[in-house]
Amino acid sequence: MADPTDPLDYLALDRLFSDEERAVRDTVRAWVADRVLPGIEGWFEAGEFPLEVAKDLGAMGLLGMHLTGYECAGANAVSYGLACLELEAGDSGFRSFVSVQGSLCMFPIWRFGSEEQKQRWLPPMARGEAIGCFGLTEPDVGSDPANMRTSARRDGSDWIVSGTKMWITNGSVADVAVVWARTDEGIRGFLVPTDSPGFSASDIHRKLSLRASVTSELALDEVRLPQDAVLPGVTGIKGPLSCLSEARFGIVWGAMGAARACFQTALEYAKTRVQWGRPIGGFQLTQRKLADMALELNKGMLLALHLGRLKDEGLLQPHQVSMGKMNNVREALRISREARGILGASGITLEYPVIRHMNNLESVLTYEGTNEIHTLIVGEALTGLRAYE
Numbered sequence: 341m342a343d344p345t346d347p348l349d350y351l352a353l354d355r356l357f358s359d360e361e362r363a364v365r366d367t368v369r370a371w372v373a374d375r376v377l378p379g380i381e382g383w384f385e386a387g388e389f390p391l392e393v394a395k396d397l398g399a400m401g402l403l404g405m406h407l408t409g410y411e412c413a414g415a416n417a418v419s420y421g422l423a424c425l426e427l428e429a430g431d432s433g434f435r436s437f438v439s440v441q442g443s444l445c446m447f448p449i450w451r452f453g454s455e456e457q458k459q460r461w462l463p464p465m466a467r468g469e470a471i472g473c474f475g476l477t478e479p480d481v482g483s484d485p486a487n488m489r490t491s492a493r494r495d496g497s498d499w500i501v502s503g504t505k506m507w508i509t510n511g512s513v514a515d516v517a518v519v520w521a522r523t524d525e526g527i528r529g530f531l532v533p534t535d536s537p538g539f540s541a542s543d544i545h546r547k548l549s550l551r552a553s554v555t556s557e558l559a560l561d562e563v564r565l566p567q568d569a570v571l572p573g574v575t576g577i578k579g580p581l582s583c584l585s586e587a588r589f590g591i592v593w594g595a596m597g598a599a600r601a602c603f604q605t606a607l608e609y610a611k612t613r614v615q616w617g618r619p620i621g622g623f624q625l626t627q628r629k630l631a632d633m634a635l636e637l638n639k640g641m642l643l644a645l646h647l648g649r650l651k652d653e654g655l656l657q658p659h660q661v662s663m664g665k666m667n668n669v670r671e672a673l674r675i676s677r678e679a680r681g682i683l684g685a686s687g688i689t690l691e692y693p694v695i696r697h698m699n700n701l702e703s704v705l706t707y708e709g710t711n712e713i714h715t716l717i718v719g720e721a722l723t724g725l726r727a728y729e
């Protein structure tokens with residue numbers, strides 16, 4: 341039972357989780373404290389992701405965590421959400437790694453792949469021994485992926501895939517790329533081993549956000565793939581969109597982790613930083629900020645939990661996930677900016693986690709559907725009128 345005066349669990353939401361869910365949360369929280377927090381400032385500053393943690397994440401059952409069979413943990417959606425939250429309380433780069441591996445790469449193989457594809461890729465990916473990336477976005481095609489240029493044509497029984505994918509998380513460290521391409525039959529997903537002739541990946545540098553995460557450009561120059569490289573179970577844009585809906589669910593939770601870390605830092609700072617002879621937390625304006633931050637944090641948690649319970653019942657709809665992503669990332673960003681202000685000048689350094697989370701959340705606001713697109717998906721669900729095309 342949560343301490344009723346715990347500012348990090350103001351509404352005593354802890355009691356809404358099962359023992360098993362709390363155990364997952366506590367395990368990941370302890371791992372983040374042990375393996376992420378001591379190194380994250382350095383990795384963020386250097387622009388590096390410590391890839392060696394992949395096997396740890398696999399050993400904890402966090403890769404493909406909500407999938408069943410093939411060495412996946414088969415956890416429920418709420419446990420997966422709590423794991424995302426705790427990872428992102430460390431850094432969005434770690435949650436992004438797990439989202440891409442599990443929701444964007446393992447999920448389509450698990451859902452749309454052949455038995456042979458599942459056997460080949462899912463067990464090593466669940467162990468963190470094989471890394472995946474998800475290639476949908478292109479230099480000229482972002483929010484409107486149905487207009488992609490990357491194409492695949494048949495050549496005998498083979499496929500030839502050509503095109504460029506941009507902003508691809510884990511691109512240069514991946515063993516397999518799930519590449520979406522236009523074909524005569526519509527959009528299809530291809531499992532491209534990254535050592536295929538004609539495939540190359542180069543990293544995008546000078547990012548000021550998600551620095552502890554690998555982001556790459558993929559070039560596919562007439563990459564020849566066998567017939568069985570295509571995901572047999574899906575044709576059309578619904579293939580990649582269903583993966584995005586899975587990953588967005590993790591973001592709904594993850595964003596609250598970044599927000600919690602910012603709130604916690606701002607609260608501690610406000611209680612100890614003294615100006616005018618008293619803690620800045622004693623001023624009414626600071627208390628209003630803290631009260632609003634706590635309110636949005638608790639509302640966002642309730643929203644995430646509700647969506648998680650719907651998902652576990654098999655009832656969650658993509659437009660509901662959009663509302664969750666829209667709200668929780670927007671509010672997490674507001675919380676991080678408010679926290680940054682409370683820290684004054686100290687808020688602009690890496691000595692505190694706040695500006696790192698704030699900058700990371702700018703990417704989270706954009707990827708997996710921008711805030712505008714999710715707003716328009718909600719608008720379409722409400723009115724029946726599509727405003728984004």
Ligand SMILES: Cc1cc2nc3c(=O)[nH]c(=O)nc-3n(C[C@H](O)[C@H](O)[C@H](O)COP(=O)(O)OP(=O)(O)OC[C@H]3O[C@@H](n4cnc5c(N)ncnc54)[C@H](O)[C@@H]3O)c2cc1C
Pocket residue numbers: 440473474475476477481482483484506507508509510549550555703706707708709710711712713716727728729
């Ligand atoms: C760090 C990072 C990692 C990423 N990882 C991946 C990955 O692993 N795989 C992958 O495929 N992609 C990845 N992405 C790409 C991401 O999904 C895209 O950036 C995102 O979909 C938006 O596309 P865009 O950047 O081209 O923006 P655009 O689509 O060009 O949008 C620019 C602006 O216009 C607005 N806009 C667009 N259309 C409309 C409209 N109809 N109405 C109103 N406003 C509109 C957008 O909301 C946005 O504000 C990543 C991005 C980042 C930053």
